[in-house]
Amino acid sequence: MAHGFKRTRKGITARFERPEVRLLQKLFSDVATTLEPEPREDADPLESLVGWDEEVPEPEDPAVRRLLPAASSDPEQAAEFRRLTDRTLREGKTAALRASSLALESDPVLLTPEQAQDFARALNDVRAVLAARLGIESPEDAERVGELTDFSRTETVEDYMAVVYNFVSWLQETLMTALLKTLPSR
Amino acid sequence: MSGSYTAAHTPAPSTSAVPAVLMSAAPAESPTVSRDEQAATAVNVPWNVVVWDDPVNLMSYVVYVFRAHFGYPDAKARTLMLEVHHQGRSIVFTGSLEEAEAHVSALHGYGLWATYEKAGEN
Structure with a gap:
């Protein structure tokens, strides 16, 4: 059973059971796949190759819209911002997910503050995607989902996803407690 | 924003494979982009960066981001986080358009x- 992250003199560390490692790696990998740009029929192969986007539509998947939200209430400004930042944001998130997945291969897991920040981003993106799939849109929704914490009592896929969400939330909370201690106290 | 989640007992994931539910993209109505005429932008108008409340991000994470990214002291970071949480939004930075972006x-x-918006718009 996981004990969560702790700050030690060596760095931020945690021990996981093998099934927990597999679960987290699967979640990181699923979110990375979710972040792959949506295929477009009209994409110019050369533009795709050099990474130039003439126009990037708002993501159709609500989970991706949570990860890459509109940056402005002005649609034209939001579209321009998306065109300029979409690729970099997707790549940055994917890199954090991959690095965190790799960090889980060590036992115990030992992170520098920078790696811990990547891990926190990765867990946060996992939670955002799970929240979108679970339809968490209000504090009441969050509370309803928060009640499910027992893996042995899950009867539906949604129950299972809720327990996973709560496990990841708990893990991120332990990581934030450890990570906040690394910042200069002011 | 979600409060500190404290599990009474750590849930242990089962060994069964994680279903691929994360991947099922639900279709959504496509957004209609209106092409309103944009007002002429004054050169020296400052821009605000606004952070909006959501029921997912942990309070501790939001405080961490405000401290780590902006270098704000703990007290300021907490004040801004609570403003987001209770008022639905908070202006966390004001400066040039380039900085805001x-x-x-x-x-x-x-x-x-x-999001970013011209100062004084909301």
């Missing part, structure tokens, strides 16, 4: 819901 991009990288 860079901060919004960074905050999206952290997974926060941030």
Whole structure:
């Protein structure tokens, strides 16, 4: 059973059971796949190759819209911002997910503050995607989902996803407690 | 924003494979982009970076991002976080358009819901 992250003199560390490692790696990998740009029929192969986007539509998947939200209430400004930042944001998130997945291969897991920040981003993106799939849109929704914490009592896929969400939330909370201690106290 | 989640007991994941539910993209109505005429932008008008409340991000994470990214002291970071939580939004930075855009991009990288707008618009 996981004990969560702790700050030690060596760095931020945690021990996981093998099934927990597999679960987290699967979640990181699923979110990375979710972040792959949506295929477009009209994409110019050369533009795709050099990474130039003439126009990037708002993501159709609500989970991706949570990860890459509109940056402005002005649609034209939001579209321009998306065109300029979409690729970099997707790549940055994917890199954090991959690095965190790799960090889980060590036992115990030992992170520098920078790696811990990547891990926190990765867990946060996992939670955002799970929240979108679970339809968490209000504090009441969050509370309803928060009640499910027992893996042995899950009867539906949604129950299972809720327990996973709560496990990841708990893990991120332990990581934030450890990570906040690394910042200069002011 | 979600409060500190404390599990009474750590849930242990089962060994069964994780269903691929994360991947099922639900279709959504496509957004209609209106092409309103944009007002002429004054050169020296400052821009605000706004962070919006959501029921997912942990309070501790939001405080961490405000401290780590902007270098704000703990007290200021907490005040801003609580403003987001209780008022639904908070202006976390004011400066040039270029700075505002860079901060919004960074905050999206952290997974926060941030937008930029001309100061005085809201």
